[in-house]
Amino acid sequence: MKAQPEAENDSPSKQKKPKKEKNNAGGGDKKQNSQALAHVVPRNLDEQKELFFESNCEYDPQFEYENYDCTQKFLQNYREPSEDLMEISQKILDSFIQTFGSETAYLESEGEIVS
Numbered sequence: 207m208k209a210q211p212e213a214e215n216d217s218p219s220k221q222k223k224p225k226k227e228k229n230n231a232g233g234g235d236k237k238q239n240s241q242a243l244a245h246v247v248p249r250n251l252d253e254q255k256e257l258f259f260e261s262n263c264e265y266d267p268q269f270e271y272e273n274y275d276c277t278q279k280f281l282q283n284y285r286e287p288s289e290d291l292m293e294i295s296q297k298i299l300d301s302f303i304q305t306f307g308s309e310t311a312y313l314e315s316e317g318e319i320v321s
Contacts, residue, residue: 243280245272245277245280246280246281249270249271249272250270251269254268254269
């Protein structure tokens with residue numbers, strides 16, 4: 207007697223996998239967030255950054271946005287920090303301080319101090 211082939215829908219490889227829950231900490235999916243992020247980057251960022259550093263960080267940048275209303279709506283979603291990565295972030299910072307002692311010590315040993 208021949209074994210009956212499994213129905214396509216019953217095959218484990220053909221079964222639909224449950225959808226992963228979206229992280230809505232930012233109020234949307236990654237594609238929407240990345241598209242919205244493009245609207246929140248100031249169109250004069252490079253110019254204002256240059257003015258800021260040329261003034262020894264005393265100039266208050268005046269950013270201009272492509273779509274101010276869209277920018278405000280996007281930023282409204284991120285008023286509260288997300289707790290999702292706090293634990294790992296704290297471990298990274300603790301390890302950094304344990305290794306170098308301070309940001310200044312790190313810059314002196316590994317990087318360049320910008321003055």
